[in-house]
Amino acid sequence: MSQSYETVVTHVEYESPDAHGALTMPIYQNVAFEFNDAERMHLAFAGKSGGHAYSRITNPTVSNFERRIKTVKKAMSVTAVNTGMSAIAGTLLSLCKAGGNVVTSKHLFGNTISLIRDTLGPFGVELRLANLTKPDEVEASVDSKTCAIFLEIITNPQLEVADLKALSEVGKRHGAPLVADTTVIPFTEFDAKGLGVAIEIFSSTKYISGGGTSLGGVIIDYGQFGWKGHYRLAEKASSAGAFAFTATLRGHVARNVGLVMTPQVAYMHSLGLETLRIRFRHQSATAKRLAELLRGEDFVRRVNYTGLEDNAYHTLATRQFGEAQGAVLTFDLAGGREACFGLLNRLKLIKRATNLFENKTLAIHPASTIFGTFTPEELAEMDVSEETIRISVGLEDAADLIEDIRQAAKEA
Numbered sequence: 001m002s003q004s005y006e007t008v009v010t011h012v013e014y015e016s017p018d019a020h021g022a023l024t025m026p027i028y029q030n031v032a033f034e035f036n037d038a039e040r041m042h043l044a045f046a047g048k049s050g051g052h053a054y055s056r057i058t059n060p061t062v063s064n065f066e067r068r069i070k071t072v073k074k075a076m077s078v079t080a081v082n083t084g085m086s087a088i089a090g091t092l093l094s095l096c097k098a099g100g101n102v103v104t105s106k107h108l109f110g111n112t113i114s115l116i117r118d119t120l121g122p123f124g125v126e127l128r129l130a131n132l133t134k135p136d137e138v139e140a141s142v143d144s145k146t147c148a149i150f151l152e153i154i155t156n157p158q159l160e161v162a163d164l165k166a167l168s169e170v171g172k173r174h175g176a177p178l179v180a181d182t183t184v185i186p187f188t189e190f191d192a193k194g195l196g197v198a199i200e201i202f203s204s205t206k207y208i209s210g211g212g213t214s215l216g217g218v219i220i221d222y223g224q225f226g227w228k229g230h231y232r233l234a235e236k237a238s239s240a241g242a243f244a245f246t247a248t249l250r251g252h253v254a255r256n257v258g259l260v261m262t263p264q265v266a267y268m269h270s271l272g273l274e275t276l277r278i279r280f281r282h283q284s285a286t287a288k289r290l291a292e293l294l295r296g297e298d299f300v301r302r303v304n305y306t307g308l309e310d311n312a313y314h315t316l317a318t319r320q321f322g323e324a325q326g327a328v329l330t331f332d333l334a335g336g337r338e339a340c341f342g343l344l345n346r347l348k349l350i351k352r353a354t355n356l357f358e359n360k361t362l363a364i365h366p367a368s369t370i371f372g373t374f375t376p377e378e379l380a381e382m383d384v385s386e387e388t389i390r391i392s393v394g395l396e397d398a399a400d401l402i403e404d405i406r407q408a409a410k411e412a
């Protein structure tokens, strides 16, 4: 019988014994590591000994965090960096080159769209938008210069779900890997590799950290993509094979750009890993209960949560990600921005703040904040409505949360 997630993740061994037998992997705060002789120093710098040389390249505390995820997911490699955005940036910097394109959805985290369009665009990378819920349409957008098909597994705040397996098949036919931002459903819950995901990335700032303690990001390479026909990595594949992506990311992109997770963050996120699944399932159950309760309120026009049985994406989301579908839900109020602001201003327990999967429940009006720089036409195009409030459910009880929302609606 295979051991549970918690048993495995809390017992991953250190790569070498700790001098003091510390029960929890210590924070190796230092930058440099000493060598007994020049030969070993040479091997470490060449990446041939597994030894640590300089913390921008590798660090024991960070390696331990990476190895815990690698062990649980049986992945080929895991790379931890300083934010979710740097995980996405590092991935695309390793996959793209001038003349290439990234096929993705208009329903995407604002910074990710901007990264491709505004940051990578001037280097000759094209942003191509397609409806990712329609694999045929995606296939029409993909060509031999597609560096990646990029998606978020449940988009925010639209809560749209695409068929990962179908998209990975489209990609395979054109040499393009499926890259999935899985921030909203942790890796403990589903088999991204089995669904055809080549590279999985997530913001560990969110569910992993637990309580929103610190920023971090993770890149998982499952080693299952054949890079030989890839627009950027085909040449690298002739020497590195399945490692073509990781060799590029770790061999120069991460170290040249300075994408590193700091040891303190690796320590905190390692602790977060231990309680991840317990927190996620609890918060998902609360979110589902809150969604059901909100639906019974007459001031609510619509509730969006994929965990509700009559949600358009419920069947697909359940098949891909399982029963627990995360702690993000949205609800719409008649009366647009004014009504939303009125309710938000009267909340007493729920915090007005932006983050996902804190231990505290948070509420935000996406159209005026996260998407505040977009025009009304762009918002309509992205299906971000003025009537929508987004809730990130924390560890509190659903009864306490609905009570707060009810009193705020009544006052408003």
Ligand SMILES: *Cc1c(COP(=O)(O)O)cnc(C)c1O
Binding pocket: 083, 084, 085, 086, 109, 152, 156, 181, 183, 184, 203, 204, 205, 206, 215, 216, 217, 356
């Ligand atoms: C928050 C978030 C990011 C960015 O993560 P940071 O750690 O804030 O850089 C990327 N994708 C999704 C889906 C997110 O929710």
